Each structure stands twice: as C-alpha cells, then as structure tokens.
Amino acid sequence: MPITDNQTLAPPGGGLNAPGAPRHPISDVGAYIDELPEDARAGLRALGELLVGATERPPRAETADRFTARCLAVTEARALVDEDRELNPVSRLTTAVALDEWITQHAEEIEVGPGEHSYPPKWTQTEIGGHLYRHPQCLRVHFPAGTLLDDAGCVIGIEARQSMMRSAEVSAYVTQDYQSEARAVLDRLSARANELNPYRGRALRATYTSGLHLQVIELPTTLTRDTVIVDEPVWREIDLGLSAVRDRHELLNSHGLGARRGVLLVGPPGTGKSAVCAVIAAETVGEFTVIYVEARAGEQLLTAVVQEAQRLGGPVLLILEDVDLWCRDRATGGIGLSELLQAMDIAADARILTLASTNDAATLDKAAIRTGRFDAIVEVGYPTRTHAAAILTSLLAGLPGADHVQTAPVVAALPEQTSGSDLREIVRRAVLATGETEELTTAALLAEVGSGRYRATTPDGLYL
Incomplete structure (x- = not known):
C-alpha cells in the first residue's frame, strides 16, 4: 500500500529510517535527484541505468590527442614526438594561410580533427587589402604517408589564438623515428608562409595592440616631387638609400659594406618632412613594402618590426615620423633609445x-x-622665396581665378620663416573667405598674409 506522512516503516537495523522516522512519498523523481549530493546523484543514475538495462553510453567525442594517436597508429600520444614553433602576430596569419593551401592541395587524402580537447576544428577569415583570406585557427590535420612525408604520416596542429593562457604555435607530430623530418616539414611550412605573405609590397601601419599589429593603409596620391618643394639634396640623399637597398645590395653586401641605410630628415614643423615621406612611400610601394611605425610600436617593438621586415624579403621602407617623440637623449631619460639602437643594429x-x-x-x-x-x-628647412613661389603656384593650381593671381607680391609679403604648411593655410583661408560665386584674387591672398591669422599662436595673458 502507499506510504503516507502518518505512516512509518522500520527497516531491520534502524539507521536513518529507524522506528518512528517519517517516510515521505517521492512525487518528482527528477527534483529529488537534483537535491542529492553530486556523488549520490551519479551513483543513483548508474543504478537506474543498470536496473532498466541502459548500460550503453553514447561515444565520447574524440580529443585532439586521441585523434593524433589514432591517425599515427600508436596507443597514446605520449609515444609521439612533437616539434613546435611559436607564431608571432604576423606568422599567425601567414602560417595559417600556408597550411590552408596544404589542406586544399591534399583534400582527398587528409583527415581534419579537433584542435583543442574535443572541440570541433575552428576556421576564421581575415581581410587584408580588400582580399578575404579564409584559414584555420585551431585544429589538427593528419597528412598520411605520401603527402608531406614519403614513408610516414604526420599530424600538423595549429593554435593561432594568442592569450595569457595559451601561446600561438604550430606543431608537427610524428613517430619517434621521424623527428628530423618533422623539423623539415615545419621549415617548409614557414618558407611557404613567407612566400604567401599577404603584407608584402603593401603600405602598412605598425601599431602596438597586445603585441605587433600590421594594418594595410592607403597612401595619398596627390603628393609628388613636383608638388612637394624641398631642396634637391633631400631627394638626392633619399635616392642614394633607395638605390642601396633596391639595386646595389648584392655588390655592397658581397664586399661587407652593408646595404641597409638610414636617412634622418631634420627641420622645423610644417616644412614638409611628412610630405617627403609620403612621396617616397607612394613612389616605392609595390616594389617596396612600406611600413609606417607608430610611436608606441617604435618605443616597444621596433626590433620586432625590423625582424618582420627581414622575413618579408625584398626591399622595405621603414618610416619613423617624429622619432624624437619616443627616442631622446639618454641624459633626459629616453624611453625608446635602447629599442632604437638595437633595431638599427x-x-x-x-x-x-x-x-x-x-x-x-x-x-x-x-x-x-x-x-x-x-x-x-x-635638413628640410623653411622654403626660400623661389621655393615659396613654386609651392604657392602648386597650391593654387585648378582653383577658380588662380590663372589671374600674381604670386610675386604675395611671396614678397610673406614674413621670414614661412613654412609650406603656412602657405597651405593662407590659400585655404583665402578660398573660404571668397564667396562661392567669386574667384580667388591676389588681394584676397595678401589680406590673409597681412592678418597673420594663418599661424596658430597662443594668446598672451593669464586665464583662470
């Protein structure tokens, strides 16, 4: 008969259900089991499965190590040799792209397995310069004998995710007799990654974002040697450096002279140093890989940038604008000095x-x-009167009324140490002051020169 709250059962031996202890009916088996301690729940479920004959469990998902051991025909992964290489922020992409090429090439023979524990293989995609690269992020791939190695199978594993808990790396697993072959496989993968490097020949910006990060950028196309007016020695020295790394590197290096060059542009603000860099970058990109290095990346990671530039192969143009922002004299506590010295050597x-x-x-x-x-x-100094006239003519080109403007009186009215950026602002202010239906005039330019408003100056006085 059913047990109620008013009835008791006294099993032999007493215990928790001794005579007089109330016995309550179990109306919700699931809730009852959930309230039990974990070890009691596990035991009770196992007993229930045995009683109803449900003794078979669904198969567990295969772990990465079990996948590797099965593919290479060993009892456990500890019987294998694991050769691995750390991946830097750039090779995390390039190595994955190269591995994807191998996966596609041997698609009929390979088997793809999990990359971490028993989680499914992970793929991702990265856009660089308008091209979308789909590549593995975390997985293992079994390449049977006859694909990567003639006489043995090999499992390549990649972990391209970097965090405080894990390092990005690529690994080659083989049986112990093939360790040297595993190294050779990783060497081949690294070489192919360099060949497929999607950053080569592009304009890049190197930034510090939890390590080195390269971003493809667009370069201005309006600046040329005809529109950026500086003294001829500036172009001559830069051309000498370009020739060294582009055309004469074999001769220089064969005689121990070294092809690597460095040119430092020095001059007041607004005289065209950044414009010169932009001109050279636009002229050389494609044949050169151009890398603009931001201040924090220069201070912390310039050595890493240079090492990555070496791996790119071909000529590289590194641009360090306003290097004095992060690299100063050691007497004043230059933070990035040691990084610059190491990278330049x-x-x-x-x-x-x-x-x-x-x-x-x-x-x-x-x-x-x-x-x-x-x-x-x-030195990139203030423009001479002749250069100022040329800069002014270049800035006026194409503007309404520019054909009737007389540059000579405008240049004659300029104060000493008028920079190229000052001239640009004079023209801009004159255009803005002229009505939309009016044309630019010599008088409008002279008015802007006379006002002095084209130069941002700090007012005198104390403001509270």
Whole structure:
C-alpha cells in the first residue's frame, strides 16, 4: 500500500529510517535527484541505468590527442614526438594561410580533427587589402604517408589564438623515428608562409595592440616631387638609400659594406618632412613594402618590426615620423633609445631603408644618429622665396581665378620663416573667405598674409 506522512516503516537495523522516522512519498523523481549530493546523484543514475538495462553510453567525442594517436597508429600520444614553433602576430596569419593551401592541395587524402580537447576544428577569415583570406585557427590535420612525408604520416596542429593562457604555435607530430623530418616539414611550412605573405609590397601601419599589429593603409596620391618643394639634396640623399637597398645590395653586401641605410630628415614643423615621406612611400610601394611605425610600436617593438621586415624579403621602407617623440637623449631619460639602437643594429645586410624625421636632432642621443644607423642627416628647412613661389603656384593650381593671381607680391609679403604648411593655410583661408560665386584674387591672398591669422599662436595673458 502507499506510504503516507502518518505512516512509518522500520527497516531491520534502524539507521536513518529507524522506528518512528517519517517516510515521505517521492512525487518528482527528477527534483529529488537534483537535491542529492553530486556523488549520490551519479551513483543513483548508474543504478537506474543498470536496473532498466541502459548500460550503453553514447561515444565520447574524440580529443585532439586521441585523434593524433589514432591517425599515427600508436596507443597514446605520449609515444609521439612533437616539434613546435611559436607564431608571432604576423606568422599567425601567414602560417595559417600556408597550411590552408596544404589542406586544399591534399583534400582527398587528409583527415581534419579537433584542435583543442574535443572541440570541433575552428576556421576564421581575415581581410587584408580588400582580399578575404579564409584559414584555420585551431585544429589538427593528419597528412598520411605520401603527402608531406614519403614513408610516414604526420599530424600538423595549429593554435593561432594568442592569450595569457595559451601561446600561438604550430606543431608537427610524428613517430619517434621521424623527428628530423618533422623539423623539415615545419621549415617548409614557414618558407611557404613567407612566400604567401599577404603584407608584402603593401603600405602598412605598425601599431602596438597586445603585441605587433600590421594594418594595410592607403597612401595619398596627390603628393609628388613636383608638388612637394624641398631642396634637391633631400631627394638626392633619399635616392642614394633607395638605390642601396633596391639595386646595389648584392655588390655592397658581397664586399661587407652593408646595404641597409638610414636617412634622418631634420627641420622645423610644417616644412614638409611628412610630405617627403609620403612621396617616397607612394613612389616605392609595390616594389617596396612600406611600413609606417607608430610611436608606441617604435618605443616597444621596433626590433620586432625590423625582424618582420627581414622575413618579408625584398626591399622595405621603414618610416619613423617624429622619432624624437619616443627616442631622446639618454641624459633626459629616453624611453625608446635602447629599442632604437638595437633595431638599427640588426642585419647590416638587410634590404631596409629607414626614413625618419624629427623637429630637433639635438634631442636625439648621439649614438642613435651616428653613421651606420642614420647615414645621412638632411635638413628640410623653411622654403626660400623661389621655393615659396613654386609651392604657392602648386597650391593654387585648378582653383577658380588662380590663372589671374600674381604670386610675386604675395611671396614678397610673406614674413621670414614661412613654412609650406603656412602657405597651405593662407590659400585655404583665402578660398573660404571668397564667396562661392567669386574667384580667388591676389588681394584676397595678401589680406590673409597681412592678418597673420594663418599661424596658430597662443594668446598672451593669464586665464583662470
């Protein structure tokens, strides 16, 4: 008969259900089991499965190590040899792209397995310069004998995710007799990754984002040597450096002279240093890989940038604008000085031209600007009257009324030390002051020169 709250059962031996202890009916078996301790729940469920004959469990998902052991015909993964290589922020992509090529090439023979524990293989995609790359992120792939190795199978594993808990790496698993072959496989993968590097020949910006990060950028196309007016020695020194790393590197390196060059542009703000860098970048991109290095990346990771530039192969143009922001004389506590010195001393035979700029070379440590690091220090000063007229003519080109503007009186009215950026602002203000239906005039330009408003100056006085 059913047990109620008013009835008791006294099993032999007493215990928890001793005589007089109430026995309550179990109306919800699931809720009852959920309230039990974990070990009691596991035991009760196992007993229930045995009583109803449900003794078979669904098969567990295969782990990465079990997948590797099965594919290479060993009892457990500990019987294998694992050769691995760490991946830096750039090779995390390039290696994955190269591995994807191998996977596609041997699609009929390979087997893809989990990359971590028993989780499914992970793929992702990365867009670079308008091209979308689909590539593995975390998985293992079994390449049977006759694919990567003639006489043995090999499992390639990649973990391209970097975090504080894990390192990005690529691994080759083989039986113990094939360890040297595993190294050779990773060497081949690394070489192919370099060949497929999607950053080569592009304009890039190197930033510090939890490590080195490269981003494809667009370069201005309006700046040329005809529109950026500077003294001829500036172009001559830069062309000398370009020739060294592009055309004469074999001759220089064969005689131990070193092809790597450095040019430092020095001059006041607004005189065209950044414009010169932009012109050279636009001229050389494609044949060169152009890398603009932001201040924090230069201060922390310039050595890593240079090492990555070496792996790219071919000529590289490194641009360090306003290098004095992060690299100063050691007496003033230059934070990035040691990083700059170390980076500039890497591989004298590398095909790298470093083009840097500063407003004041005196703030830089003498060790940084010696020959062998920066081989030429070139002044980009305020334009002469002749150069100012040429800059003004270039800025006016195509504007309504520009054909009737007389540049000579405007240039004659300019104060000393008028920079190219000052001239640009004079023209901009004159255009904005002219009505939409009116044309630019010489008088409008002279009015802007006379006002002095084209120069941003700090007002005198104390403001509370």
